Amino acid sequence: MNALRSFEAVGQSLSFTRAAEALGVTHGAVSRQVTALEKMLGVRLLERGARLAFTRDGELLFKRIGPAFESLNEAMSEVSRPDDRLVLRINAPPTFTMKWLIPRLSVFQRRNPDIEVRLSTGIDLPRDDEAHSQDIIIRRLVRIDTFPSSTSFLSSALLPVCAPEMLQGVKVRAAIELAQFQLIEAATSGVKWADWFAKAGHPVPAQARINSLEQMFFAMQAALDGLGIALLPSALILDDLAAGRLTIPWHLNGMHERDYFYAVSPLSKDKRSAAQFVTWLAKEGADANQLGRSVIGDFVPSASLGVSFPPSGAQSGNPGAT
Structure with missing residues (x-):
């Protein structure tokens, strides 16, 4: 453990001197510990030239050893924690x-x-x-x-949402008209734009531009920043809808996320x-x-946005109460 701790300290700065200062021991003691670790493992961990550098094995060990020490410290902290906490x-x-x-x-x-x-x-x-x-x-x-x-x-209902300014002066009269905008989806979502358009009764329009982002949060932030219309679960965006930071350009009944x-x-x-x-x-x-149910069911975008909704309760492809 001392050898591993010494190597981890050296890896933080790639300096025996700074590692020794951090550990409160001598330069030689740190060097001997690292050398002993290399002998035990049978590999070189550091290139000792004009400047220290990791070998391939050394870099691999260093990347793994930090989280391992953090996990050990956390476990010891929990074990030693007073019973009332x-x-x-x-x-x-x-x-x-x-x-x-x-x-x-x-x-x-x-x-x-x-x-x-x-x-x-x-x-x-x-x-x-x-x-x-x-x-x-x-x-x-x-x-x-x-x-x-x-x-x-x-x-969660699954909703197409965007920043209100994206719809300024635009009238959306049918689900397929969303394809005129940049469309955004999350790669981690179980339902994609192809599923949404299928539910609306259309294949994905040929002109549709769909950007699949790695994480749900990326898609959410992109919508908030006006980069496009994102498909997002309602549970995660209720506050943004209620505050007017996001708006719903078109709503399909029965479209749900997991x-x-x-x-x-x-x-x-x-x-x-x-x-x-x-x-x-x-x-x-x-x-x-x-x-x-309250926010989405009662949601009425500002008339100044120029968004047009068919009557509540319309069939698939049209908005309606949820």
């Missing part, structure tokens, strides 16, 4: 965490000051080993059977705290679902 580890999709969970989390923290919530992000279905490192995992799912023992708590589900790890150290959190999460999800 509990840690609840939540893993959720990044955009959901930023746009939905964090803005609401202060309510839970005020009600449960003895519970420290630690957030991490992920989008893939959890592996078996993640049950050891997380208490609660949140994911968007097409079917519940892909994530056993999970519970749905938050639903629901958000939560599952409590069977290996959670504190089932009571986890139960408190998911009870709160379910209540917040129900409130958000109700708000979504």
Whole structure:
């Protein structure tokens, strides 16, 4: 461990001298530790020329060793934490965490000051080993059977949205007319523009320009910044719609994204705290679902935008109440 710590310190600055200062030991002691590590591994980790440089093996080890030390420090911190301070580890999709969970989390923290919530992000279905490192995992799912023992708590309509200024002086009279704008979708979304146009009764128009961005948050920010019309789940943009930062140029009934589900790890150290959190999460999800029905159902863009909507309740391809 001392040898690994010495190598990690050297890698931070590629300097034995600075590493020695950071560790509070001599230059020679650091050099000997790194040399011992190289002998133990049977590879060279550093090129010792006029300037230190990583070898290929050294660079690989350095990239892995930092996160490993952070994980060890976190584990030791949790073990040594006083009993009256509990840690609840939540893993959720990044955009959901930023746009939905964090803005609401202060309510839970005020009600449960003895519970420290630690957030991490992920989008893939959890592996078996993640049950050891997380208490609660949140994911968007097409079917519940892909994530056993999970519970749905938050639903989303899928909406095309854009900054209001994009529609200045433009009349959108049919779903297919959205193809005149730059269209944006998230690569991580389960529903794309091709699905949306199919639901509207059209193939994707030949003139459509579709930009697929890597993350949902990128698509959201692009819409807010007026770069195009993005397909986004309503749960994550309700505040932006209500505040007028985003508007809906056309709405299709029955167009939904995947629901958000939560599952409590069977290996959670504190089932009571986890139960408190998911009870709160379910209540917040129900409130958000109700708000979504209110905001989207009552949403009427400003007449000054020149947006034209057919009567409420029209068939597929036309807007209607949700």
